[in-house]
Amino acid sequence: TTCRPDGNHWVINGRKTFITGAEGAKVGIVMAKSDDGACMFLVDLPDPAIRIDRVLDTIDSSMPGGHAVITIDNLRVPADQMLGASGEGFKYAQVRLSPARLSHCMRWLGACRRAHEIATDYACRREAFGKLLVDHEGVGFMLAENLIDLKQAELMIDWCAGVLDSGSLGTTESSMAKVSVSEALMRIADRCVQVMGGMGVSGDTIVEQVFREVRAFRIYDGPTEVHKWSLAKKIKHDWKHDHAL
Known part of the structure; x- marks a missing residue:
């Protein structure tokens, strides 16, 4: 997506994919490339120059408005709606990355705690082969591993939040937290489904949705492999x- 100055306006053209919340949004931030580098603009929505081509059918379903593919066709934005200076957009974007990663970690930690509670309740009530599911080591051990992963994820989030509170950008620390927490939560969600068997893959509880959402979380805000590459x-x-050297 590119932008060029035109009098007291900027003209933006391009196409973007996976724009979360585009459908129904009243305001948006558009990043585009100028001759100086990346730029960020605050734009009012909807705008006839911004067309939603389609909303992607994705594994997750909790984000309002979904994830859209949009086309920007000669969008004119007043120059005073540029955020900061021309060419500085990428630097501004970096500022929000660490808090955004951490907010996702916290959100899905809460969801996985709830999934664990549901799976625990199921295992402590359901009987199979003459005893409660939780008394079968294969099931009880999965719940125990959940407890360990939940605490480790909580501690990782708390540590990274402390780094951000100190005034640091926390780029490295948030990458570490994002990898550690997203992978731990995926294990937790998967175990919850497994503990609950057929009920775990049904819509009778939120466990199956948590599994879907957390699977997507391993990709959103940077896939695990990209963070490891950066580290x-x-x-x-x-x-x-x-x-x-």
């Missing part, structure tokens, strides 16, 4: 710095 680059950079 590996930092490891290499720090090693070179320490060894003055």
